[in-house]
């Protein structure tokens with residue numbers, strides 16, 4: 001069985017929907033930002049906290065767990081600057097409790113959701129995994145701390161792990177049964193689509209004076225189903241002993257500016273957005289675009305969905321959700 005921690009969240013629930021086709025799945029989630037309805041019925045759902053041994057130990061006692069996939073975290077950059085204690089507590093301290101419990105029960109395979117925010121402000125066009133990691137906010141630092149802890153645990157305790165550094169996750173499952181349901185929503189694509197559905201008056205574009213061709217920030221948007229597929233390949237590599245430890249970027253390798261994303265949303269939906277140009281949002285690097293060459297060469301993964309596909313799938317989900 002595979003334990004998916006944070007499997008009621010946006011990305012975790014999409015992974016679970018793919019994984020239940022191949023494996024028996026248990027989801028542990030405290031529903032702090034996730035939703036019970038996002039979890040596929042074929043998975044066992046347990047409401048609990050990964051920082052609480054009393055929630056964890058019965059799961060490891062009862063089920064023969066082959067691997068743990070860890071999606072649970074707080075992940076709002078701005079909030080992490082204002083409330084770092086919450087981030088170090090939930091993303092670092094609670095994860096240590098999870099890792100300690102895994103070791104106690106001799107479960108040695110771990111897949112970790114990391115982020116492009118570990119790179120900070122890179123000075124290259126395409127970010128490779130060996131670029132320096134200098135995160136500029138507590139969220140990014142909390143994720144990088146776990147990456148270092150995993151390397152130490154691999155040497156000392158024989159932990160096998162794959163770290164997946166996602167760029168900007170977006171889109172929804174092709175069935176439109178599940179999608180991104182964050183409250184509050186802070187991510188660009190769902191905000192634009194909510195606006196185009198009439199749920200927001202306007203969109204704010206945060207900063208037009210970046211050193212990019214149109215002055216707005218450039219990001220690498222990756223479909224959540226592409227992310228789910230990468231997790232399954234990473235799991236297979238760990239379980240087959242093909243990989244003991246690895247770090248991979250997950251992105252499209254294509255950068256789109258905030259203005260380009262809005263234009264693509266207008267094109268896909270056939271609706272026109274009302275845009276307000278405001279100051280920069282603190283903590284935003286100008287450009288984050290991945291090289292995902294390493295995971296292509298080692299595990300054969302590459303992104304299949306374009307920005308238009310991503311937005312079209314998210315639009316279908318937002319319309320259905322209303």
Ligand SMILES: NC(=O)c1ccc[n+]([C@@H]2O[C@H](COP(=O)([O-])OP(=O)(O)OC[C@H]3O[C@@H](n4cnc5c(N)ncnc54)[C@H](O)[C@@H]3O)[C@@H](O)[C@H]2O)c1
Pocket residue numbers: 005006007008009010011012028029030031032033034035048049050051070071072073074075090094113114115116165166167168169170182
């Ligand atoms: N969304 C993105 O663009 C993005 C990009 C890079 C990395 N990530 C990382 O991917 C992971 C998933 O992100 P998401 O967008 O799906 O977030 P999400 O908030 O939708 O999902 C996180 C899930 O973890 C659960 N959770 C949080 N703390 C918990 C705890 N202590 N115990 C049990 N459950 C807990 C939440 O209830 C939620 O269901 C996170 O680790 C995030 O840092 C996300």
Ligand SMILES: O=c1ccn([C@@H]2O[C@H](COP(=O)(O)OP(=O)(O)O[C@H]3O[C@H](CO)[C@H](O)[C@H](O)[C@H]3O)[C@@H](O)[C@H]2O)c(=O)[nH]1
Pocket residue numbers: 075076077114115116117166167168169186187188189191203204205206207217218219258281284288
């Ligand atoms: O209303 C909005 C919302 C966002 N933006 C801009 O759109 C871009 C994308 O912003 P998102 O909030 O959608 O995503 P981020 O790039 O800030 O962050 C996401 O990707 C990061 C890695 O690239 C981290 O992993 C983080 O967890 C995840 O939320 C940024 O330039 C942001 O300033 C706007 O202009 N207006």
